[in-house]
Amino acid sequence: xxxxxxxxxxxxxxxxxxxxxxxxxxxxxxxxxxxxxxxxxxxxxxxxxxxxxxxxxxxxxxxxxxxxxxxxxxxxxxxxxxxxxxxxxxxxxxxxxxxxxxxxxxxxxxxxxxxxxxxxxxxxxxxxxxxxxxxxxxxxxxxxxxxxxxxxxxxxxxxxxxxxxxxxxxxxxxxxxxxxxxxxxxxxxxxxxxxxxxxxxxxxxxxxxxxxxxxxxxxxxxxxxxxxxxxxxxxxxxxxxxxxxxxxxxxxxxxxxxxxxxxxxxxxxxxxxxxxxxxxxxxxxxxxxxxxxxxxxxxxxxxxxxxxxxxxxxxxxxxxxxxxxxxxxxxxxxxxxxxxxxxxxxxxxxxxxxxxxxxxxxxxxxxxxxxxxxxxxxxxxxxxxxxxxxxxxxxxxxxxxxxxxxxxxxxxxx
Ligand code: ZN
Ligand code: ZN
Numbered sequence: 001x002x003x004x005x006x007x008x009x010x011x012x013x014x015x016x017x018x019x020x021x022x023x024x025x026x027x028x029x030x031x032x033x034x035x036x037x038x039x040x041x042x043x044x045x046x047x048x049x050x051x052x053x054x055x056x057x058x059x060x061x062x063x064x065x066x067x068x069x070x071x072x073x074x075x076x077x078x079x080x081x082x083x084x085x086x087x088x089x090x091x092x093x094x095x096x097x098x099x100x101x102x103x104x105x106x107x108x109x110x111x112x113x114x115x116x117x118x119x120x121x122x123x124x125x126x127x128x129x130x131x132x133x134x135x136x137x138x139x140x141x142x143x144x145x146x147x148x149x150x151x152x153x154x155x156x157x158x159x160x161x162x163x164x165x166x167x168x169x170x171x172x173x174x175x176x177x178x179x180x181x182x183x184x185x186x187x188x189x190x191x192x193x194x195x196x197x198x199x200x201x202x203x204x205x206x207x208x209x210x211x212x213x214x215x216x217x218x219x220x221x222x223x224x225x226x227x228x229x230x231x232x233x234x235x236x237x238x239x240x241x242x243x244x245x246x247x248x249x250x251x252x253x254x255x256x257x258x259x260x261x262x263x264x265x266x267x268x269x270x271x272x273x274x275x276x277x278x279x280x281x282x283x284x285x286x287x288x289x290x291x292x293x294x295x296x297x298x299x300x301x302x303x304x305x306x307x308x309x310x311x312x313x314x315x316x317x318x319x320x321x322x323x324x325x326x327x328x329x330x331x332x333x334x335x336x337x338x339x340x341x342x343x344x345x346x347x348x349x350x351x352x353x354x355x356x357x358x359x360x361x362x363x364x365x366x367x368x369x370x371x372x373x374x375x376x377x378x379x380x381x382x383x384x385x386x387x388x389x390x391x392x393x394x395x396x397x398x399x400x401x402x403x404x405x406x407x408x409x410x411x412x413x414x
Contacts, residue, residue, distance in 0.1 A: 002120060003017060003119060003120035003121060004119075004120075005017055006119075008112075008115050008116055008119045009115070010076070010077060010110060010111070010112045010114075010115035010116075011076055011077055011078045011082060011109050011110065011112075012078075013077045013078075013407060014411075015112060015115070015116065015406060015407065015410045015411060016410050016411050017116070017119065017121065017202075017410075018116070018121060018202040018203050018243075018410060020241055020242065020243055021196050021200060021201060021202060021203075021204065021240065021241060021242040021243070022202065022203050022204070022242065022243045022245075022409050022410060023192065023196070023204045023205075023206065023237055023242045023243065023244045023245070023409075024074070024203075024204070024205050024206075024245050024246075024247075024405045024406055024409050025205075025206045025207075025208075025244065025245070025246040025247070026070070026071055026074055026205070026206070026207040026208065026246075026247060026248060026249050026402075026405075027208055027230070027246055027247070027248045027385075028067060028128070028185075028207065028208045028209050028210035028213070028248065028249055029210025029212075029213030029214065029248065029249070029250060029251070029252045029376065030213065030248035030251070030252075030384060030385060031213065031218065031248075031251035031252040031253070031381070031384075032058060032251065032383055032384065032385050033218040033219075034213070034218050034219075034223055034227060035047050035227055035385060035387070037218045037219035037223065037224060038219075038223070038224045038227035038228060038231070039051075040219070041219070041224045043224050043225070043227070043228035043231065044224075044227050044228055044230075044231040045231065045235075046231045046232070046234045046235040046238065047227070047230075047231050047234065047387065049389075050234070050238075050244070050387050050388065050389045051387060053389075053390075053391075054387065054388045054389045054390050054391060054392075055386070055387065055388040055390070055391055055392040056385065056386075056387050057385075057386050057392075057394075057400060058383050058384065058385060058386065058400070059247060059383075059384055059385075059386045059400040059401055059402045059404065059405075060382050060383065060384075060399065060400070060401050060402070061248070061249060061250045061251075061381070061382050061383075061384050061401075061402050062079055062080060062337070062338075062401075062402070062403065063300070063337040063350070063378075063379060063382060064086070064087055064285055064286075064298070064300035064337075064377050064378075065249075065250035065251065065299075065300070065376050065377050065378060065379075065381040065382055066087055066088070066249070066250065066285060066286055066298065066300065066376065066377055067132070067210070067249050067250070068085050068087065068088055068101070068102075068131075068132065068135070069085055069086055069087060069285075070249035070250055070402060070403070071132055071135070071136060071207055071249055072085040072107065072135060072136070073401075073402070073403035074205075074247070074249070074402060074403045074405050074406070075111045075112060075113060075125075075135075075136050075205060075406075076109045076110070076111055076112065076403070077112055077403055077404070077406055077407060078109055078403065079337075079338030079339075079403070080337075080338060080339050080340055080343075081334065081338040081339055081340050082108065082109050082338075083107060083108055083109040084101075084106055084107060084108035084109070084340050084343065085101055085106060085107060085135065086101070086285065086339050086340055086343045086344060087101065087283075087285020087286070087300075087302075087343075088100060088101060088102065088285055088286065088287055088288045089101065089283055089284070089285050089287050090283065090285070090302075090343040090344070091281055091283050091302075091304050091345065093304065098283065100288075101343070102131045102134065102135070102288075103134070104134055104135055104138040107135060107138055108340075110138075110139055111136065111137075111138060111139060112203075112406045113125055113136070113137070113139075113140065113203065113205055114138065114139035114140055116202065116203045117139075117140055117141070117144070117146060117147050120146075121146065121201075121202040121203060122146040122147075122199065122200065122201045122202050122203075123140065123146065123147055123148075123201055123202065123203045123204065124147070124148040124149065124192075124195045124199065124201040124203075124204040124205070125137050125140075125148070125149040125204065125205045125206075125207075126149070126150060126151070126152070126188045126191045126192055126195070126204075126205075126206050126207070127150075127151045127152070127188065127206075127207045128151065128152050128153065128184045128185055128187075128188055128207060128208050128209035129151060129152075129153050129179070129184070129209055130151040130153045130154045131288070132151070132207060133149060133150060133151040133154075136149070136205060136207065137149030140164070142160065142161060142162065142163065142164040145164070147164045148163065148164040148165045148195060148199060148201065149163055149164060150163040150165065150168055150191070152177055152184045152185075152187035152188050152191070153177075153179050153184065155168040155169055155172065155176055155187065155191070156168070156169055156176045168191070171191075171194055171198075172187060172190050172191045172194055173190070173194075174186070174187055174190055180211055181211065182211065182212050182222075182225075182226050182229070184208075184209050184211065185208035185209055185211070185212075185226070185229075185230070186229055188206050188207065188208050189206065189208075189229075189230060189233035190233065192204060192206045192233065192237065193233055193236045193237060193240070196237060196240045196242060197240065203410075207249075208230075210249075210252065210376075212226045213252040213374065214252065214294055214371075214374050214375065215371050215374070216371070216374075217254065217374065234246075234389075238389050242389075243388070243389065243390060243409055243413055244388060244389040244409075245386065245387070245388045245405050245406075245408050245409040246385075246386070246387045246388075247384055247385065247386040247387070247402045247405045248384035248385060248402065249384070249402065250376045250377075250381045250382070250384065251376060251380070251381035251382070251383060251384060252374050252375070252376050252381060253353050253354060253374065253375070253376065253380055253381060254354055254372065254373075254374055255297065255299070255354055255355060255356045255373045255374060255375045256354070256372040256373045256374075260372045261372075262295065262297055262356060262366065262369070262372075262373040263323070263354055263355045263356065263373075264297060264355070264356050264357070264358045264361075264364075265321060265323055265324065265351060265355060265356070265357050265358065266358045266359065266360055266361050267282045267301050267303065267349060267357050267358065267359065268280075268281075268282040268358075268359035268360040268363070269359075269360050269361060270318075270321070271303060271305075272360075274314065274317065275305065275306055275309060275314075276306070279306040279309075280303055280304060280305050280306055280309070281303070281304040281345070282301055282302075282303050282357075282359045283301065283302050283303070283304070283345060284296055284297075284298065284300075284301050284357065284358070284359060285298075285300060285301075285302065285377075286298035286300070286375070286377055294369075294373065294375045295364050295365065295366045295368060295369050295373065296358075296364060297356040297357070297358055297364065297373060297375055298356055298357065298375050298376060298377030298378075299350055299351040299352075299355065299356055299357060299375065299376065299377035299378030299380065299381065300348070300349070300350055300351075300357065300377035300378055301348075301349045301357040302344050302345035302347065302348050302349070303345045303346060303347040303348075303349065304345040304346055305345075305346040305347060309346070311329060311346060311347065314327075314347060315327045315328070315329065315347065318347070318349055323351050323352050323355035324349060324350070324351055324352070325350050325351060325352045325378065325379060325380075326348070326349065326350035326378075326379065327347060327348070327349050327350075328347070328348045329346070329347065329348075330344050330345065330346050330347070330348065333348035350377075350378045350379055351377075351378055352378070352380065353378070353380040356373065356375050356377075357377075384402050386400065386402065386404075386405065386408065388408065388409070388413065390413045390414065391413070391414040392408055392412045392413055392414065393412055393414050394408075394412060
């Protein structure tokens, strides 16, 4: 297929066709400061150079500041109201079941990657976890030989038919990483470099995991080592002539008490107390099969209230709880955060910087939390960095979002 060089329209936004390999990166959980601390420690010279010679600004993430809503916003260029992925779970009131939104059938918008691929370009996506790969790579046609998408987690299972590439472990030259490890993200970058060297994709998306950021804070040896590792791969991508734009899905904060225990508001217990046991249903959209690093505790929850509940009174009582920053009706929350109303409960609750929201104390298995809890989900994890290896020109007064990353990479590089 030949390309015609015309702008590519995806979800109503226009993207200039890539003229050199263009790499958009989601550094999962990169709270502002991690990179600066690594630079201060002298282990991130490439980041330092990008910030000086290219661009370094802050952008606002999607709320809930969770991984999937933000990755899907970045890859579609639109908020969850458009793409439909508002978390890992929603509650289906008709069937009375909690439904996992990891399946592409829940995705309501095409991806920029698929749009660029359909216009005749070569595209690639590499994710840490496989759950995201299925969503981010939705709509790619591997039979063209111009699409490559796989996860570090299941790199050993990649096939030409399902991923556009096989023998990925050999290709990357690394062993299959553990799912809870810094190596999972290392694999993503190593694969990205190899893809550019061998297949020269016009557009590539790399998405890491926040295992390290859940574990340790800014400036720690472990965090600095992690960003130093990334720095080395960025240097390689830069040397290969890529345009690079890196942002994050959300920040990360300490969410624990002086004794090291998580600082949790157990909302289901609160609601049981107020509306009767099990009458309301609290959904934590952070819940996923990989809970060891956060125990399903984040700063955003949605509540389905029982028939006839006095929502205004419930909102007032919720706002009175120490550590609850925001309690809104579905309508107000969807308007403010651009969320899909059919996948949000009657009430949205957001906790403060150092608190998280749980269901019932008895339902959270915190045995996997080997470190004091760090997590995200709220407004206090909304601010993220956006870094490019070339200068960028933004419109004046533009409220930059992390999901402008492809717009920046394809339209705003000077
Ligand atoms: Zn994340
Ligand atoms: Zn996380």
